[in-house]
Amino acid sequence: MSETTQWVTQLLERHARVATGQTAPAPDALKALNSLQLADAIVDKGQLNSAYPDHALQVAIIGPTQSGKSTLVNLLLDSQAATISALAGFTVHAQGYASGYEEDQLQLLTTMMEPLQRVPAAELNAADLETYVLEPAVPGPQALLNPAVVWDTPDFDSIDAGTYKRAVMNTVAIADIVVLMVSKDKYGDKSVWDILQLIHPLQQPLLVCINKLDPQDEQAVLQAFSSRYQQQFETPVPPVILLPFVRRNSPGQRVSMPHETRQALGAALAAARAQVNRGAAIQTGQAFITQHRDQWLAPLVQEQSAASSWSDLVTSAMSRAEDQYARDYLNNPDKYETFNRALAELLTLLEVPGLAAVFTRTRQLVTWPARKLLGVGRDALGSRFEGARSKTPVDQDAETLERVLDSTLVSLQGSLLDQPQQQAFWAAMTQAFRKREPDIRQSFLTQSERVRKEFEPQIDEAARRLYEQLQAQPALLNTLRAARVTADAAGIALALKSGGIAPADLVLAPAMLSVTTLLTESALGKYLDTIKAELKERQRQHINDRLLQGLLATELRQLSATLPEDALFAQGLEPELHSELLKQLTGKGSRR
Incomplete structure (x- = not known):
């Protein structure tokens, strides 16, 4: 009896702890506590009857x-x-x-x-x-x-x-x-x-x-x-x-x-x-536990259901976040700049041998990521461009992700307020969300920068694949190199005037236009589209795995595991109690 009912004692401790923290426990909660206290003692009585059947009346x-x-x-x-x-x-x-x-x-x-x-x-x-x-x-x-x-x-x-x-x-x-x-x-x-x-x-x-x-x-x-x-x-x-x-x-x-x-x-x-029949008392004691089992576990089932609902809310919010990122950045031609960065790297690869020294300063000015461009421009031209701080290029990817974060957090906060706050789980979850929101935000923004930096090799790889295809077509390669050399001077002028180059306008607008036009109109046009689509999909998956799901969704879901134990029943369950709760949730509760 002790092996199968150890969860009763564990559950009693939880009911008692929650009741102690309440000013006026509900009548049903008191009934559950009383019957649990009785059941816990009945378990001990069963052990006493088994070990010492002739103990004192x-x-x-x-x-x-x-x-x-x-x-x-x-x-x-x-x-x-x-x-x-x-x-x-x-x-x-x-x-x-x-x-x-x-x-x-x-x-x-x-x-x-x-x-x-x-x-x-x-x-x-x-x-x-x-x-x-x-x-x-x-x-x-x-x-x-x-x-x-x-x-x-x-x-x-x-x-x-x-x-x-x-x-x-x-x-x-x-x-x-x-x-x-x-x-x-x-x-x-x-x-x-x-x-x-x-x-x-x-x-x-x-x-x-x-x-x-x-x-x-x-x-x-x-x-x-x-x-x-x-x-x-x-x-x-x-x-x-x-x-x-x-x-x-x-x-x-x-x-x-x-x-x-x-x-x-x-x-x-x-x-x-x-x-008096002490043998029968053991069986009736077990029947008593079975009779009250559903009532005792009900608060835990309710909390598990609420935790599952919270997970569903996070899942829905993350689905909307993924859609928003795709809509506002990946599929938005006015914002999407990642492929431009790949083409900028391709321009570097197209450099004519022997002229590398001439364009060394150009590469310093256009080195990705764009946030560094402004600093390089200011260093090249001195303090006259100190005011260029106000012209810092906008990283569309970072800006979009921050908007996605804002929308997600606002949406979840509204969803929390729609839940029954009289239930301890939702009240605690709302409080935990408000407390943790600044940390979640900061963690997201820090990870966002790291994750986008991690994606740079994928951009370089896209440029390399394009260049390898060009190497198979020497005539087209030479034509593109000629277009790049002609446009470099204009690119340098653009960099010097702006003190930095935004990725959306990335690198040597004339060179970019020349190279893109030639590639699009060449036999590599379809391959160019394929590389662009693959790069988008890889970026979508990378952001999803490493940032949206990998960080944001994980931290939001884990909020339910950080709620205070003194007001809740189902936090940090012991193995025996967890097993009994699983039986209840799956409809396999004991009917011993």
Whole structure:
């Protein structure tokens, strides 16, 4: 049972952590937490039953405030073991009283009560709710239970009950017999029927005591309780013991119970004891876990669904980004400059042998990337062109990618605001997006420059392939070389006047025009178009792989993994819990 249900403990820790961070957890969240606490203790009870099937009999007295639980503990043991108070909610710790068992038997219960810590009764502190008491008790001659460990428990209906509900759940799980103690004023309360609904699947022997009754009210109360029980459950009504109202003159005074009532209570306890079946309890405990599994995993499923939706939003945004880059740059003749750079490199390759020294300065001026051209021009002509800073050539590729980034981030921010912000995942995602956006932007711009630099060899390769084709046609090659030499002087003048050359106007406009015209009208025209199309496709793929998908999409998708764990359920799942969640998501959840 421990191997198949380790995820229960892991999931309980997550529910408890999230609930602790909430000012007012939702009712469904509290129900899930309570049932998980019970299930976690049930797992330990199953291990205890398997390893020590004859361990001490456990009887848990549960009930709302002022129902008389502590009084009933003393009645069952015929002692004054449990402290009685007229103050509502006086008992806030689980307190076990062992009659007829040695300490070694009590030590077996330590794991069952975790994370609560055992302390002596004298050291109980109302401010420390993570403790419990388990001490020997000397039964009186009229004890109705001996040997047994009888547990007095905190209430489950007061305003503060949520802070010590773990003590109630642990003692219910540890119990072989559950005694529900209610007063005539509270037997119909929702909290009473909620706890009955919760523990009913465990099929523990159950005894109901309705306290503080006047004789004339007994039958009406019994009928009302029995009728409601039959409506809510399909099992027979458990034994109901009606306890009269008994006034004590002092807190330490023993409660005197009518002989018939004591006999009925003793007989009901004996019958319940005979029904204890620890072997069957293991199976019902597993069935309890299966019954509540969907409810417990629901917040994780919701978060996984939201994370998947976020991934889909990123996928859609990246598809639009790719389309925008293709539309605004690759397929825009007014912006696309990459092939011009390849042709500029081709002009360098076309240089006539022997004239290289003449055009060395020309190449310095036109060396790609264009951002360096302005600096070279200023260095060549001195401080007279210091004002040329305002004429820095625009890198159309870089500018387009920055616009793509802006559009993508704005689109995703709008998509986030359209999501239900009352869900913790989307609220956390919106906050994380706003916090990380500047870093994502800076990372993108830095990577953009690096990625475009990485693509330079592809441009050189396109020029080389064109030149190799020209070498196979000497007449055309010589014609192109002649056109290049004629145009170089005009190119130098253009570079000097501008202080730099924009790639869109790249290199020696006259030379570019001459070479392009000759190539287009030659037999290499179709090959030129092929090289241009291939270069576009390679650039599209390169930008997509290394920048849009490789960086931007990755960082955006990873945002969901950086959300704070204290407010979410599904962050950093343990292997066992992750496996159980996968079963749930794929419809293969256990129905053990």
